[in-house]
Amino acid sequence: MSGISIFMYHQVGRFAPMRDHRANYCDVDRFRAQLRYLKLIGASVLSMSDALAALQGRRPLPPRAVVLSFDDGCENFHEYALPVLEEFGYPAIAYVIAGMTGGKAEWLAAAGHPTPPLMDWSRLREIAARGVEIGSHAYRHVRLAGLDAATLAHEVTDSKRRIEDELGQAVTHFCYPYGSHDLATMEAAAAAGYQSAVTCQRGAATSAFDPLALPRKGISYGDNALGFAWKLHTKDRPKGRALHRGA
Numbered sequence: 001m002s003g004i005s006i007f008m009y010h011q012v013g014r015f016a017p018m019r020d021h022r023a024n025y026c027d028v029d030r031f032r033a034q035l036r037y038l039k040l041i042g043a044s045v046l047s048m049s050d051a052l053a054a055l056q057g058r059r060p061l062p063p064r065a066v067v068l069s070f071d072d073g074c075e076n077f078h079e080y081a082l083p084v085l086e087e088f089g090y091p092a093i094a095y096v097i098a099g100m101t102g103g104k105a106e107w108l109a110a111a112g113h114p115t116p117p118l119m120d121w122s123r124l125r126e127i128a129a130r131g132v133e134i135g136s137h138a139y140r141h142v143r144l145a146g147l148d149a150a151t152l153a154h155e156v157t158d159s160k161r162r163i164e165d166e167l168g169q170a171v172t173h174f175c176y177p178y179g180s181h182d183l184a185t186m187e188a189a190a191a192a193g194y195q196s197a198v199t200c201q202r203g204a205a206t207s208a209f210d211p212l213a214l215p216r217k218g219i220s221y222g223d224n225a226l227g228f229a230w231k232l233h234t235k236d237r238p239k240g241r242a243l244h245r246g247a
């Protein structure tokens with residue numbers, strides 16, 4: 001493997017066996033097995049800030065570098081994922097939806113999923129105090145590509161301000177809902193002051209990528225330690241062409 005594998009998780013917990021929508025779920029026992037595997041191979045699990053610094057040459061890129069990212073800010077992150085992360089002493093980033101905290105993941109209903117509760121501000125302050133990085137996942141959970149400029153600015157800039165006001169800390173990392181991005185959304189993220197943004201494009205992140213369109217590797221319900229290892233060591237080459245501002 002080369003570059004940094006930024007793993008993408010959504011919900012972690014205990015779920016009934018499923019055939020559909022598996023990409024949104026990770027069983028907590030499998031999650032623990034995945035982190036055990038990272039420990040076993042001596043992976044360097046980095047915060048998003050340290051990963052970005054390594055990609056930009058501001059610090060050395062350690063071998064077997066990994067980032068653990070969690071989309072949507074579901075309450076089950078706090079209940080299931082965080083205790084396991086702390087067991088291993090691994091950092092993580094949670095991307096939260098500024099206008100939906102304390103509510104439910106209502107956008108999942110359209111696809112026939114349950115709608116789990118989302119962490120509220122006091123919970124987010126708690127996990128931030130426990131060392132979890134907090135990034136923005138926009139103001140609502142909507143596709144950003146193709147939005148008019150004013151709505152786009154609201155989603156990107158106002159979500160950053162809101163989270164910063166509530167948590168009292170800078171928010172410099174962004175995650176495009178549904179991975180939906182184009183050059184306009186990337187420019188909006190730059191204008192808002194984000195230093196990184198992640199997509200759902202598959203691949204390992206390297207310095208060749210625009211930091212505002214970093215690829216990730218999605219972890220799904222079916223990934224036992226073997227499947228996880230497979231994704232870590234392969235799937236590095238990006239699928240499709242990555243967007244790059246000014247390229």
Ligand SMILES: [Zn+2]
Binds near residue numbers: 137
């Ligand atoms: Zn999402």
